[in-house]
Amino acid sequence: MPQRKERILQGIAASPGVAHGAFTLVSRKEVEIKDYLVEEGKEALEIERFKQGIARTRDEIEATRQQVAKSLGAQEARIFEAHLMLIEDQKFHQDVLREFYRTHLNIEYCVKIVFREYQRIFGQLEAEAFRDRALDVQDVYTRLVANLTGEQENPFKDLDGKKILITRDLIPSDSANLQKSQVLGIVTATGGHTGHAVIIAKSLQVPAVVGLSAITEQLKPSDYLLIDGNEGIVIINPTQDTLNHYERILLARKTARSTFTSTLDLPAQTRDGNALELMANLSDVSEMEAFGKSGADGIGLFRTECLFLKENRFPKEEEQFQVYKALAQGATPNPVVIRTLDIGGDKQMSLGVHSRERNPFLGLRGIRFCLRHKTIFREQLRAILRASAFGKIRILLPMISGLTELLEAKGQIEAAKNTLRADGFVFDEAIRIGIMLEVPSAVYTADLLADHCDFFSLGTNDLIQYTLAVDRLNEQVAYLHEPNHPAVLRLLKYAADAAHEKKIPISLCGELAGNALYTPFFVGIGIQALSMTPDALPEVKYLIRRLQIKEAQDIAARVLKQAHAQEVFSILKAFYFSKMDIAG
């Protein structure tokens, strides 16, 4: 094993699992397209060649679509429907033919000119969705040119399955060229949590980490890599200790799952009798089945924006009411925390309701959007309030940044209640209203806010982003999205202290809630409820049942004294393994 210095790079977890080995760097070569004049009288032949190229490309895309639909599901295969639309687009055909009649240049060269223009247009648009579209255009172009020139470039043809693939990006058509047996794992320089590389890696079921922008510059040919697709980590030249550590983790992961589920029906309570609430984060009513099996004490976060984004429209009050009512009834006697619409930021609807913003995450998002669009807000509030007659519903307001905003939002809730009274509807008159603590200014004024709300819910995904000035979706700075940063830990403690002082409950519903490494810290600072994806719940509950409150408090105190994120991580990791009787 090489004895070079071990280096850890934090990327974005894309596909679970661990792999280690040598790596191979694959870069995509662009097929060179020569231009030449088509002889007079041969135009019809050239146009026929274009039609055949289109037909072959269409067949290829359709085959890939079916393959992905089978292995991953209809949702993931949708992207290929977009590719089909692109290749069948009459406007595109006309643009190429117009170019051909204008220049009399060979048809693949005309295709190149037209595609370049399309790509330029998409690439200039700021929204990430459009930049992804530019990648789709590139993909369809590559396939079509390959079919027209007969030069089929498969960049992965030499991969023999013994190495980790490092590449700038993966494009959808790669799923036809890349097989599970060809790679140990995948690391890409580009891509966020939901990009094409993630879809492909998941469908191949190989570990993957994406968004490591500088990966290619960091590697020497003889380097040995370990990738952890669960944590989004790449370790360059892992030491023997690290390798052993991961061996143990792998072994442990296999058996741990069944161990964790063994305590699922027992209360989430520490060994010395302190009970916590473990709740589920849901985005869609269809997830109620998973919720039912999870052993959760309620729904701690229902992200209503998915209802809006899914169909890209504003559902009417009645439609929303039916969904919220189903949640309330399904969760009874447990509570359901319904978060009001949190669109804006990265969650944009294409209805012309969002103005172009330079910094969408700092723009008209969450409660700011709702207070600007009061009719939409009012409709949602009425739906939530009406559903409160059917179970234990609580309202959660996202992106609150200060007291004025909270009071204005509460004014809207009061106004919605008045309209319901006037219309003769019954609802929970004392419905509890909570706020997300996900903007640092809200944490620092938590004592003021606590006087005007019933509970706090910490949103660590955004709190980390706004505290550390790190766009949570930008792979260039993903390594800085660091939960172990002392500033983040201090803010969490500050919020918990304020809640205790004001005697209002505090929960946490960011992704960290489901990461058992942090459970002792959260318990130690006095977080009373954790809300997470149902899948994560068994492990967190298992750990809580092995904790003593005093040792959790000691760990929290130790962690809060550290100056470096890495030290925090080491302490939490060591404690986790000491508690879990699994590899550490």
Ligand code: PEP
């Ligand atoms: C958060 O910010 O932690 C959170 C739970 O909200 P979302 O991820 O939906 O922004």
Ligand code: MG
């Ligand atoms: Mg948030």
